[in-house]
Amino acid sequence: MELNAKIPEGPLASKWSKHKFNLKLVNPANKRKYTILVVGTGLAGSSAAASLAELGYNVKTFCFQDSPRRAHSIAAQGGINAAKNYRNDGDSVHRLFYDTIKGGDYRAREANVHRLAEVSVNIIDQCVAQGVPFAREYGGLLDNRSFGGSQVSRTFYARGQTGQQLLLGAYSALNRQINEGAVQSYTRHEMLDVVVVDGKAQGIVTRDLVTGKIESHAGHAVLLCTGGYGNVFYLSTNAMGCNVTAAWKAHKRGAFFGNPCYTQIHPTCIPVTGDHQSKLTLMSESLRNDGRVWAPRTPELAQRLRKGEIKVEDLKEEDRDYFLERKYPAFGNLVPRDVASRNAKEAVDEGRGVGGSGIAVFLDFADAIKRLGEDAVRAKYGNLFDMYYQITDENPYKHPMRIYPAVHYTMGGLWVDYNLQTTVPGLYALGEANFSDHGANRLGASALMQGLADGYFVIPATVGDYLATIGPKPVDANHPAFAETTKAVKERIDKLLSLKGNKTVDEYHRELGLIMWEYCGMARTAEGLAKAKGLISALRADFWKNAIVLGTNDEMNQSLEKAGRVADFLELGELMVDDALNRSESCGGHFRVESQTEEGEALRDDENFAYVAAWEYKGDNVAEALHKEALVFENIKLAQRSYK
Amino acid sequence: MSGHMNLTLKVWRQKNENDRGGFITYKATDISPDMSFLEMLDVVNESLVKRGEDPIYFDHDCREGICGMCSLYINGRPHGPKRAITTCQLHMRSFSDGETITIEPWRSAAFPVIKDLATNRAAFERIQQAGGFVSVGTGGVPDANEIPIPKVIADEAFNSATCIGCGACVAACKNASAMLFVSAKISQLALLPQGQQERYQRAQAMVAQMDEEGFGNCTNTGACEAECPKEISLTNIARMNREFFSAKFFKEEEIR
Numbered sequence: 050m051e052l053n054a055k056i057p058e059g060p061l062a063s064k065w066s067k068h069k070f071n072l073k074l075v076n077p078a079n080k081r082k083y084t085i086l087v088v089g090t091g092l093a094g095s096s097a098a099a100s101l102a103e104l105g106y107n108v109k110t111f112c113f114q115d116s117p118r119r120a121h122s123i124a125a126q127g128g129i130n131a132a133k134n135y136r137n138d139g140d141s142v143h144r145l146f147y148d149t150i151k152g153g154d155y156r157a158r159e160a161n162v163h164r165l166a167e168v169s170v171n172i173i174d175q176c177v178a179q180g181v182p183f184a185r186e187y188g189g190l191l192d193n194r195s196f197g198g199s200q201v202s203r204t205f206y207a208r209g210q211t212g213q214q215l216l217l218g219a220y221s222a223l224n225r226q227i228n229e230g231a232v233q234s235y236t237r238h239e240m241l242d243v244v245v246v247d248g249k250a251q252g253i254v255t256r257d258l259v260t261g262k263i264e265s266h267a268g269h270a271v272l273l274c275t276g277g278y279g280n281v282f283y284l285s286t287n288a289m290g291c292n293v294t295a296a297w298k299a300h301k302r303g304a305f306f307g308n309p310c311y312t313q314i315h316p317t318c319i320p321v322t323g324d325h326q327s328k329l330t331l332m333s334e335s336l337r338n339d340g341r342v343w344a345p346r347t348p349e350l351a352q353r354l355r356k357g358e359i360k361v362e363d364l365k366e367e368d369r370d371y372f373l374e375r376k377y378p379a380f381g382n383l384v385p386r387d388v389a390s391r392n393a394k395e396a397v398d399e400g401r402g403v404g405g406s407g408i409a410v411f412l413d414f415a416d417a418i419k420r421l422g423e424d425a426v427r428a429k430y431g432n433l434f435d436m437y438y439q440i441t442d443e444n445p446y447k448h449p450m451r452i453y454p455a456v457h458y459t460m461g462g463l464w465v466d467y468n469l470q471t472t473v474p475g476l477y478a479l480g481e482a483n484f485s486d487h488g489a490n491r492l493g494a495s496a497l498m499q500g501l502a503d504g505y506f507v508i509p510a511t512v513g514d515y516l517a518t519i520g521p522k523p524v525d526a527n528h529p530a531f532a533e534t535t536k537a538v539k540e541r542i543d544k545l546l547s548l549k550g551n552k553t554v555d556e557y558h559r560e561l562g563l564i565m566w567e568y569c570g571m572a573r574t575a576e577g578l579a580k581a582k583g584l585i586s587a588l589r590a591d592f593w594k595n596a597i598v599l600g601t602n603d604e605m606n607q608s609l610e611k612a613g614r615v616a617d618f619l620e621l622g623e624l625m626v627d628d629a630l631n632r633s634e635s636c637g638g639h640f641r642v643e644s645q646t647e648e649g650e651a652l653r654d655d656e657n658f659a660y661v662a663a664w665e666y667k668g669d670n671v672a673e674a675l676h677k678e679a680l681v682f683e684n685i686k687l688a689q690r691s692y693k
Numbered sequence: 694m695s696g697h698m699n700l701t702l703k704v705w706r707q708k709n710e711n712d713r714g715g716f717i718t719y720k721a722t723d724i725s726p727d728m729s730f731l732e733m734l735d736v737v738n739e740s741l742v743k744r745g746e747d748p749i750y751f752d753h754d755c756r757e758g759i760c761g762m763c764s765l766y767i768n769g770r771p772h773g774p775k776r777a778i779t780t781c782q783l784h785m786r787s788f789s790d791g792e793t794i795t796i797e798p799w800r801s802a803a804f805p806v807i808k809d810l811a812t813n814r815a816a817f818e819r820i821q822q823a824g825g826f827v828s829v830g831t832g833g834v835p836d837a838n839e840i841p842i843p844k845v846i847a848d849e850a851f852n853s854a855t856c857i858g859c860g861a862c863v864a865a866c867k868n869a870s871a872m873l874f875v876s877a878k879i880s881q882l883a884l885l886p887q888g889q890q891e892r893y894q895r896a897q898a899m900v901a902q903m904d905e906e907g908f909g910n911c912t913n914t915g916a917c918e919a920e921c922p923k924e925i926s927l928t929n930i931a932r933m934n935r936e937f938f939s940a941k942f943f944k945e946e947e948i949r
């Protein structure tokens with residue numbers, strides 16, 4: 050199959066407006082004859098569902114939490130970017146476009162990213178109109194801050210809970226449509242498969258998580274807004290429920306998976322304390338605006354510190370290595386996430402780590418407190434400091450925070466064309482679930498922007514074109530594909546429920562996570578990846594023999610829910626490893642040890658790897674087929690990223 | 694890394710909405726004080742699964758105190774003994790070795806138990822659907838900075854907006870009143886210029902839905918405020934009452 054990204058012709062800056070004009074429109078009187086299934090109610094799903102319902106379509110939404118408002122987007126802390134240039138500091142659509150392409154290490158599509166930068170300004174207007182309480186200045190206008198990897202202040206924020214406030218805005222828009230009867234909301238429902246009829250997505254199969262009821266829903270289009278798959282690593286900053294199941298099922302039904310190995314490891318998370326650890330907590334990137342990252346200068350000093358022979362306060366200024374400031378004088382502590390993470394790992398690998406485990410570095414606010422005063426620091430970061438205190442029982446106003454990188458975001462996801470359509474017609478992917486805009490590394494505050502861009506502004510325009518093409522004829526829910534898919538789902542559940550082994554699903558998940566972190570985490574080698582592949586397939590085989598899955602289908606059954614998700618992660622993990630193995634260059638968050646500059650920075654190989662890797666599922670235990678979408682850069686000159 | 698704490702848990706177990714349910718006692722052993730309360734339950738659940746017993750069902754997702762999913766009634770207090778945090782942020786260092794801990798679901802007729810420690814909070818959804826929005830569609834809105842808002846007002850609205858919809862206020866209240874939650878939602882929009890056009894209608898619609906859901910009355914005891922993990926204040930309730938009565942007074946005819 051030839052991949053067609055459907056990027057519109059013409060100059061970059063006018064592609065989107067021209068494209069919108071060329072898209073077919075659905076006759077307003079016909080809109081209510083179409084049903085659109087929106088799976089996921091995070092920023093991408095809620096904004097899409099509300100906007101489509103406003104246009105007149107029938108919409109059904111699905112989420113596995115008990116309320117759309119609890120989607121993982123709620124947890125985003127730091128902020129959302131937009132090229133408003135309210136600060137007069139030289140920002141523009143083009144600069145946001147440029148920063149995003151460069152930040153993504155030249156592995157994203159120019160046209161998508163430019164569109165994202167264009168609509169970013171509308172997002173802020175939309176949210177404010179809904180009543181989203183962004184931070185303001187005394188003059189009553191919106192406040193901005195600069196955020197990881199950017200030299201302009203274009204990030205809008207709402208204390209440390211931007212995600213919650215944006216999601217509550219989108220959720221309120223969704224509620225208005227539910228109130229009007231235009232949206233039916235299904236909560237505590239998990240999508241377990243896509244129904245494909247004659248090559249087109251025409252429905253989904255869901256399980257009611259309370260009663261266990263398996264049913265199918267028919268629709269003219271299916272939108273997957275199901276978030277990222279960072280939990281394949283077991284420990285990540287993602288919510289506990291985040292999983293790949295929806296995307297993975299779609300993949301097995303014909304949707305290609307784009308760049309699965311592109312994972313973002315966030316530099317500032319609270320370090321692991323023990324085996325009981327169930328998730329990791331992010332300390333917002335905004336902390337790097339005032340916090341300084343450092344490690345003891347020598348392994349000896351670090352060791353004495355760990356043993357408690359000396360205290361942090363005893364370390365003299367010259368014994369503290371502010372390694373980001375030292376190596377990247379231009380960006381200092383604000384280098385992009387991949388760079389910051391790798392450097393923290395390097396310090397730890399050199400034996401200069403701190404904390405009980407030695408797997409952490411410091412994030413120090415002593416200077417900021419001296420310069421601005423404790424109250425000012427509290428006003429800016431109070432809730433984050435409290436959270437840190439709560440978790441570690443250590444007062445960050447008095448001692449430097451201990452931080453270490455953790456899995457945070459997945460740039461990879463379902464391959465989509467410019468219209469956000471996957472390789473299955475009628476099946477779309479929005480938000481973190483798609484691969485589209487961040488290349489090999491996402492800039493801070495850009496995921497919220499992308500989720501809302503996709504939902505509020507892109508999909509309402511592009512899905513209409515498809516719907517107009519297929520026409521408003523009702524979907525035939527009696528087509529055998531519905532019964533067949535439902536049966537397949539039930540069979541898989543039965544198979545899972547028959548597992549009465551001796552190892553818990555969590556144990557498998559944890560083991561998979563360790564393999565992924567060790568071999569497909571911050572530094573990857575051909576040798577390690579090859580090893581990981583064997584380990585994962587052995588683990589998967591063992592899972593299907595020895596896992597314990599309790600209970601029945603007809604009840605609330607967390608054992609079954611988890612088992613289904615982990616089974617999918619066990620398949621995804623292997624594809625991530627294949628992808629990482631195939632891409633023998635380094636780029637962004639994907640660091641192949643074999644491919645680095647003399648200074649140890651990620652070294653791209655543009656000649657051979659300036660493409661999107663889109664993987665096609667070929668059957669169980671069969672190698673997936675690789676398709677390449679060449680990335681063409683007409684507006685930006687490819688360069689070695691430098692933050693020196 | 695396991696720890697040294699050993700605890701006795703009295704946990705509410707209930708198969709489904711129709712089951713009567715009751716307390717079952719479990720031992721939690723080798724618990725580390727660094728574990729979160731939910732991680733302690735994870736440990737107990739792992740051992741139950743190993744023994745082939747149904748693990749304890751409890752709601753949770755973000756484990757960062759923001760999604761509002763977690764909802765445990767611990768030793769007679771929603772979200773446990775510490776002020777201003779959610780269950781998922783509670784750590785075992787807040788308990789002592791040898792302690793007996795009672796764990797129940799939220800108790801309220803409007804939040805029926807669906808399994809063990811999880812309840813159905815759909816009533817909150819319906820209240821928000823009734824009017825918790827500004828009627829603006831996507832697109833065609835003014836530039837964000839054309840709506841200046843004094844910082845003090847924005848901050849006050851923000852305080853109301855921090856509500857995570859967990860329902861602890863209802864669980865804390867002897868009347869199972871939902872006033873704190875509903876008033877936080879109404880206040881946010883009542884304070885902001887964007888919310889003015891529909892403020893009276895919104896207050897009436899949301900209060901009507903609240904009444905319909907069977908939540909109790911407010912008798913100003915303040916238990917909700919004391920237990921709210923986000924420190925939503927009682928002034929929201931006063932503000933809501935004002936909104937509601939002004940709505941009745943001025944706008945009766947216009948309200949659907």
Ligand SMILES: Cc1cc2nc3c(=O)[nH]c(=O)nc-3n(C[C@H](O)[C@H](O)[C@H](O)COP(=O)(O)OP(=O)(O)OC[C@H]3O[C@@H](n4cnc5c(N)ncnc54)[C@H](O)[C@@H]3O)c2cc1C
Nearest residue numbers: 089090091092093113122127128240276480481494496497
């Ligand atoms: C701690 C943290 C902080 C962050 N901070 C920022 C930030 O400051 N700025 C920024 O830009 N980005 C941030 N991010 C990233 C950003 O929050 C996410 O990428 C983004 O919110 C994802 O939104 P989404 O709508 O794509 O998916 P999600 O919000 O993850 O929503 C997924 C939805 O899909 C549903 N779902 C999933 N699978 C199924 C299924 N099988 N059946 C039914 N429903 C399903 C879920 O119920 C949920 O409703 C942060 C991420 C984390 C982890």
Ligand code: SF4
Nearest residue numbers: 856857859860862921
């Ligand atoms: S008011 Fe407080 S206790 Fe009540 S739902 Fe909101 S956050 Fe929870």
Ligand code: FES
Nearest residue numbers: 754756761763781
């Ligand atoms: S699990 Fe999200 S608030 Fe506790």
